[in-house]
Amino acid sequence: MTAIALRMTGADFLKLRKKRSTLIWALVLALLPVIVLFVVRAILHSSTPSEHPPAGGIDGFHTGLRLLGGLFFGPLVAILIGVEAGTTDASNGVFRDLVVTGRSRLALFATCVPAALLLCWTVITTGYALILLGTFAFASNLPTPSGSLILNSFGFLLLASGVLCAVAVGFASLTTSKPGAIIALIAWQIIASPLISSIKELGSARDFVLSQGLAHFSPLSVVMGRGDNISMSGGKALLVVVLWLVLFLGLGAWRTRTMDA
């Protein structure tokens, strides 16, 4: 059973990594902002060093992490890849051809999640490597992040992008519409989440915004936009993340199992 699952995951990964448009957009979103960030900061520093500190160091690292993991470009990468994984068989009309093999529909759904995670984490890791390169290459005399901060930040990036990617797979499988799922998830993540987090009258209901649950695990403040970091216990943050995963993976699995192919 494990061997079959690995083979099916490999097949799903093949579909994703060969989807050139999705892969190129994901790489652009993960790499371009980081490149622009360090290049602009380096130019500013070289032109007026008294007003602008060196591009790298801990400050550059922090800004880079906010860009990639700060619930903006990293999440876009996760959403693009997750939605592609969740809809590729249905949108290409091959879902029925996989169903007629007799393989369980739940297995077909389940194996596309690790495939999406694998590609998402590959892209995010590339972006993070670029941040580290800029951080150390342009550090000059500034302090650089410690080994533990680097590891913790990497762990956070994998967690945040992975959770969002898995949620995107589930949501996309539920809707079976690629454009619809992308628009809805980006709107939620980029517009609605910061907005809801900023409405103090909502009280503890804001804790259930996924970004807030994930932000709890970040070693640095990464929440962007008007939303503040809402403090919550580790257990509650974990509960929020697990609830989102269970809800959307469950809905995606249910839809895959019951829909007409």
Added chain:
Amino acid sequence: MSDDLAIETHGLTKRFGERAAIDGIDLQVPRGCAFGFLGPNGAGKTTMIRTLLGLTHASAGSMRILGHPVPAERSVALRRVGAIVEEPRFHSHLSGRENLRIVAAVRGAETDARIAPALARVGLSERADHKVKSYSMGMRQRLGVARCLLADPLLLILDEPTNGLDPGGIQEFREMIRAMVEQEGRTVFLSSHLLDEVEKICDAAAIVDRGKVVTQGPIAEISRGGDARNELIVGVDDVELALRTLATNELVQEAQRSDDGLRVVLNGAPDTAAGVNTTLVRAGVGVARLEPVRHSLEQRFLEITSRLDEQAPDEVRA
């Protein structure tokens, strides 16, 4: 329930709201033959196939595929089934070989070894590493068949398989299907609205209309319908003399004038036609033509469907 049957259904029904797309279908498809599922567009052919394959749930009835009850033993039943439902679809950004690798991964490790032979069998080895988006419709159909062959199928279910093929491709396809049945012993269940296609490829058929199977059996039996008479068209130079001669002949049940000469109904088997010829020639009648009347599936199909139209003129076609 018999293990000699590749497909067996009893009272199979699929409803979409109030409308029954297939309505109480009892079907028996013997193993080792090409079986046509024949009906006009909208008769319920694709719904029947989708229901058999578990792509949609049946509303009522029972079915068995290769002896296994479905959906209870669906995964076992479909292990040796290959199917093309409607037009074959693929990941167009992948090559033909990669598309097969994906299905092989889902079917199991033993399937990998069948990819190259399947591509060779349908004549796609040279184009296997090209992206599917560069394939013609005919190549996609062939790749669809290659995908079916990954299952080493005992049963192939093909939905309108010659759609979009040119005449050469259709001929090639017919030969491939016949070879699968005659040389490899596979069962082919083929849905089509093309009477000629079913008549040329299939050994047996079922005619479906408005979600119901109207008749089923060997093609020759269906074509003849209830009329098992042996009939001849006879072209003669003297119709009157021929009619007088045959009126008293014991080989002839009935003879009458027709547009093409005479229509003669024989008392015995078709080989008694030679006796009719001898009788006419001995009586001095010149015989220019002696041809058995061939009952076509098309004729029978039109008879059945037009009769149904008369019975239910207001019924909206499913």
